[in-house]
Every structure is written in structure tokens, then in C-alpha cells.
Amino acid sequence: MHELSLIASVFDILEEKAREHGVSRVTAVVLHVGRMSGVVPELLESAFDSYKKGTLAEGARLEIVIVPVKLRCPDCGGASVREDTDFSCAACGSRRVEIVEGREIVVEKIELETDGA
Numbered sequence: 592m593h594e595l596s597l598i599a600s601v602f603d604i605l606e607e608k609a610r611e612h613g614v615s616r617v618t619a620v621v622l623h624v625g626r627m628s629g630v631v632p633e634l635l636e637s638a639f640d641s642y643k644k645g646t647l648a649e650g651a652r653l654e655i656v657i658v659p660v661k662l663r664c665p666d667c668g669g670a671s672v673r674e675d676t677d678f679s680c681a682a683c684g685s686r687r688v689e690i691v692e693g694r695e696i697v698v699e700k701i702e703l704e705t706d707g708a
């Protein structure tokens with residue numbers, strides 16, 4: 592499953608960051624998921640929940656922020672942001688647009704908890 596391997600790599604990042612900061616607990620993770628990433632947020636959440644058991648992020652909360660699709664138009668040079676699936680230029684209506692944002696999956700923020708401090 593696509594979502595599960597994604598979550599596995601998210602956990603690699605979590606573990607690395609926790610080590611870097613010398614902490615043993617992750618309390619929250621914020622993921623930016625592009626609308627065009629092909630990922631189903633619900634599946635991502637359930638993958639996170641099953642993966643986190645027994646890890647340093649066992650009690651962590653996952654927050655998913657859906658990033659809208661950003662298009663660039665080679666015809667008029669305009670940029671548009673699309674919340675829906677209408678992938679045409681908002682300025683001139685051209686369909687030869689280029690997707691510049693909205694395909695990515697990014698670990699935007701990690702909240703860590705230090706022991707006993």
C-alpha cells in the first residue's frame with residue numbers, strides 16, 4: 592500500500608529528528624499533502640495509527656493539511672491556485688498548464704517532547 596510506505600518514511604524522519612534533538616517522544620506531526628499526490632488522507636491516518644504503536648510517536652497526533660494545486664500557465668505566464676479538479680488557467684483558460692505545486696508530501700512540522708524537563 593502506497594500510504595503505508597509513505598508513513599514508513601515519515602517515521603524514518605521522526606526518528607532521525609528525535610535523535611538529533613535527544614528526545615524520545617514525538618507528540619504531533621503535521622503533514623502537507625498535495626491534492627494531486629494521489630494519497631488518500633484517511634488511509635494515511637489509519638496507516639499512521641497502526642504504524643505508531645510501540646514507536647516514539649505512539650501518543651502522537653497526526654495533522655494533515657491538504658495543499659491546493661498551484662498551476663503555472665505557459666501561455667499567459669499567470670499562476671493560479673485550484674481547490675477543485677479544474678486544471679485550467681484562471682486568467683486565460685488555457686489547459687496547457689503546468690502543475691508546480693500539489694503533488695508533494697512534506698513533513699511540515701514535528702512536535703517533540705523532552706524527558707522530564
Ligand SMILES: [Zn+2]
Nearest residue numbers: 664667680683
Ligand atoms: Zn493563462
